[in-house]
Amino acid sequence: MTEQHLPVDFSFVLASSVHDMKNSVGxxxxxxxxxxxxxSPQDPQQRDQLAVLGYEAARINGELIQLxxxxxxENKRMLVQIDEHYLDEIINEQLARNDILFRxxxxxxxxxxxxxxxxxxxAELLGSVVNNLLVNAARYxxxxxxxxxxxxxxxxxxxxxxxxxxxPDFMLKEPMATSNSVSFSQGNTNLGLLFAGEIARLHxxxxxxxxxxxxxxxxxxxxxIRVILP
Numbered sequence: 001m002t003e004q005h006l007p008v009d010f011s012f013v014l015a016s017s018v019h020d021m022k023n024s025v026g027x028x029x030x031x032x033x034x035x036x037x038x039x040s041p042q043d044p045q046q047r048d049q050l051a052v053l054g055y056e057a058a059r060i061n062g063e064l065i066q067l068x069x070x071x072x073x074e075n076k077r078m079l080v081q082i083d084e085h086y087l088d089e090i091i092n093e094q095l096a097r098n099d100i101l102f103r104x105x106x107x108x109x110x111x112x113x114x115x116x117x118x119x120x121x122x123a124e125l126l127g128s129v130v131n132n133l134l135v136n137a138a139r140y141x142x143x144x145x146x147x148x149x150x151x152x153x154x155x156x157x158x159x160x161x162x163x164x165x166x167x168p169d170f171m172l173k174e175p176m177a178t179s180n181s182v183s184f185s186q187g188n189t190n191l192g193l194l195f196a197g198e199i200a201r202l203h204x205x206x207x208x209x210x211x212x213x214x215x216x217x218x219x220x221x222x223x224x225i226r227v228i229l230p
Contacts, residue, residue, distance in 0.1 A: 080125065119156040163220045
């Protein structure tokens with residue numbers, strides 16, 4: 001009798017593994033927050049070390065979430081739930097998630113989002129984009145980040161800027177050409193830009209499709225990413 005092997009769907013196995021890893025990293029992040037909260041004010045060095053661990057765990061968790069989302073998009077399993085949401089609530093939720101990171105790195109975060117700015121969008125997906133872009137900005141900025149949201153020409157513009165070195169020229173010309181800007185030696189795969197662009201494109205109105213734009217020397221002297229939803 002010939003032994004038969006079922007074909008292995010490697011992408012499904014990988015996605016399942018990523019999901020398990022994401023859950024484990026989430027538990028690690030909660031534990032780090034509990035340890036940090038229990039430290040006395042006399043332990044600034046330990047707090048800084050935990051902040052570094054928390055930042056790296058948040059970055060890994062964000063990239064795992066993005067990988068799962070991209071897998072679901074590829075396999076037509078991504079559910080988009082569009083409803084009316086206030087942008088200040090989405091922004092403030094992500095700022096709270098990264099409060100320890102900003103304070104440990106002495107980063108000043110400025111928010112420019114009137115309370116009445118609301119839009120039809122998927123709050124969970126956009127929140128993931130905002131979280132990732134904030135963590136990325138914290139990595140490259142010197143000391144300042146600005147996040148703003150406004151309605152411009154009947155489109156929602158969500159902008160995150162920093163005072164770092166800015167984007168290289170080739171990325172400004174083709175922000176979605178991530179394969180040309182991958183640098184494994186520097187730990188830069190630009191997965192966040194790919195994720196932000198794909199999430200933006202999931203938001204449509206008639207023939208209009210969401211998009212992202214990159215710029216330098218905007219409201220701050222570094223780089224600026226603009227997520228635009230119709």
